[in-house]
Amino acid sequence: MTAAPLSPAAPLPPTDFAELAxxxxxxxxxxxxxxxxxxxxxxxxxxxxxxxxxxxxxxxxxxxxxxxxxxxxxxxxxxxxxxxxxxxxxxxxxxxxxxxxxxxxxxxxxxxxxxxxxxxxxxxxxxxxxxxxxxxxxxxxxxxxxxxxxxxxxxxxxxxxxxxxxxxxxxxxxxxxxxxxxxxxxxxxxxxxxxxxxxxLRTLPGATAVLDDLDPYRVPPDGVGAPPRTATEHARTDACAWSGRWRAARQLLRQVDPARAAEVARVVRTVVPLTASGPRQAPMSATLRAAPGAVLASLPSSARTMAETLVHEIHHSKLAALHEVVPLHRPGRPARHQVGWRSDPRPIAGVLQGAYAHLALTDLWRRAAAADGLPTAWRTGAGQQFERFHDQVGGALAILLESDELTIAGREFVREMNRHHASLDTGRKARG
Structure with a gap:
């Protein structure tokens, strides 16, 4: 078997790099x-x-x-x-x-x-x-x-x-x-x-992605998250509920941002159902760096939550894939930083991952708050979420912009993220 690696000197054109940021x-x-x-x-x-x-x-x-x-x-x-x-x-x-x-x-x-x-x-x-x-x-x-x-x-x-x-x-x-x-x-x-x-495996409606509740390697042996969630067994998967959430979430995304809906269809190859180990655990979702294209999640409570989960998790996959080709930060630094969406301090890699995924969500929420024909509850909730997380992403970007742990490419990536973050705020003020 042969491999044709990308050139390490110029793996991505500047326009593509900026679009990803x-x-x-x-x-x-x-x-x-x-x-x-x-x-x-x-x-x-x-x-x-x-x-x-x-x-x-x-x-x-x-x-x-x-x-x-x-x-x-x-x-x-x-x-x-x-x-x-x-x-x-x-x-x-x-x-x-x-x-x-x-x-x-x-x-x-x-x-x-x-x-x-x-x-x-x-x-x-x-x-x-x-x-x-x-x-x-x-x-x-x-x-x-x-x-x-x-x-x-x-x-x-x-x-x-x-x-x-x-x-x-x-x-x-x-x-x-x-x-x-x-x-x-x-x-x-x-x-x-x-x-x-x-x-x-069951194919999710209107897509090539599958609902994978069979593969022995779909979830690490110790589960994901804390406390850990484990893989849902095939006999206990509510395939009808998953299909319904997936279909409705994609429809919402097509209404809000057709390009984002197409991206979800292109990037997500499998959805892996998770089971909580205790009766009072909150829903969660995750991606694995070694398995890009897989979204691991407990069953979202609504189509809106499913849409947000998919957008959030594919951006973790996108950033992990980019970092493999264009290193964005240096390994081995012990510093930890506080961010708004986590109670525990995060390493610079975690700050970047969280800022990137939440920047994508703030973009989605801004569009949803202004979209016609959406359920009122989502439009109202999206506006509230935008206000909350836009400020939190701004705080994380300030940490990243001051960090010496990023590579040259990483600094340029964060600067472009910051420009996009500022443009979302300009759109909010213009509407006001």
Whole structure:
């Protein structure tokens, strides 16, 4: 597999860089950032292969052989359908798995994580229409197809055979009565399934994003947030409620800011439902730096809350993706700073992340407060939220503008953020 990294000297044109700083959709900039993230992910995958090869004595022999066979299968699929392979490697949980595998200590923990490459490679090969006849591991009788769904059989080994566009899966050694039948369409890069052992991911209405309540790497083992929220299991996900909130939120965004609505559809690849560990926990949302394109959230209480959650979280993903390509701040500084939206002092990276996401929200709230045809409650609430957070973002920007922890690019980014922040205030005064 090959990577084509962006040039470190000039990864983004100045106009794209400025548009990102103003929290604009910037489709051409996001395409460049996506290419940069893909290159980085391929480099990390190669680093994992090198680790396995160099420390072969510390990896279980069967695990190492499966890992190397999966690598070969992934290369085979890439030669025939590179676009399909890119889509599987770009899927958010692939990044979460890579981060976990690279950080895992040698021994059983690493061995267990290395087996994930087998499911990634098999998913890519099936979507690409590659002929297969092999047996794969299925811990706990479950085999995950990345970004597609999962297969459950009463065995920890699954036989997988393809014929034309038909894929049969079932317990190892079975000759008839395979549990699952899949139909592959390499031109569209899709799989559809039949059988009691098959559970597909559900696509959110009017989008390509999926509601992922199946993938084992969708949420870190210890959960997210404090107190931690864990992944909602498939049987407990209210898919109808999630679909309804998603549809209504996108409609609200189209009314307020069509470009922002299109950006949400383009950036969000998966929504991961979270479950609170206690009965009185407040709703929350999050993104993972290793898994851009995934929005982790408890079920929002309304379409308005869902719309705000999506805008907030995609800006965390955008900034994290930009920082990977164009470093905005230097690592390792211990200083902490107080910001209006958090009770705990934040490092400069946290100040920048929070200021950026809330700047996008203040832009949204300003538009919502002035929009015709919106529910009165949201227009009123949006105006109040704008007044509150516009001042808080201004305070965070003052901290950033005075910081010596930013890079040259980071300082220019913050200056452009500050110019956009000032323009929002000008719009407010003009309306007054």
């Amino acid at each position: 103003r929290t604009g959709p910037a489709p051409s900039a996001m395409a460049r950032l996506d290419a940069g993230l893909r290159s980085r992910r391929l480099l990390l995958l190669k680093a994992l292969l090198i680790r396995v090869q160099r420390r072969r004595e510390s990896v279980d022999g069967a695990v190492a052989r499966r890992f190397e066979a999966a690598w070969t299968l992934l290369e085979q699929a890439e030669r025939t359908h590179p676009r399909v392979v890119r889509a599987v490697l770009d899927y958010p949980t692939t990044g979460a798995w890579l981060a976990a595998a690279l950080a895992a200590p040698e021994g059983p923990d690493l061995d267990r994580r290395l087996d994930r490459l087998e499911s990634i490679a098999v998913t890519a090969a099936l979507l690409a229409g590659c002929p297969l006849d092999l047996t794969v591991s299925a811990p706990g009788g479950v085999f995950s197809l990345t970004g597609v769904g999962r297969v459950r059989v009463e065995d920890e080994r699954i036989r997988l055979r393809t014929r034309a566009r038909t894929v049969r899966l079932g317990p190892e050694g079975s000759r008839t009565g395979h549990a699952v039948l899949l139909l592959a369409d390499p031109r569209a890069g899709t799989l559809t399934g039949l059988g009691s052992g098959w559970t597909p």
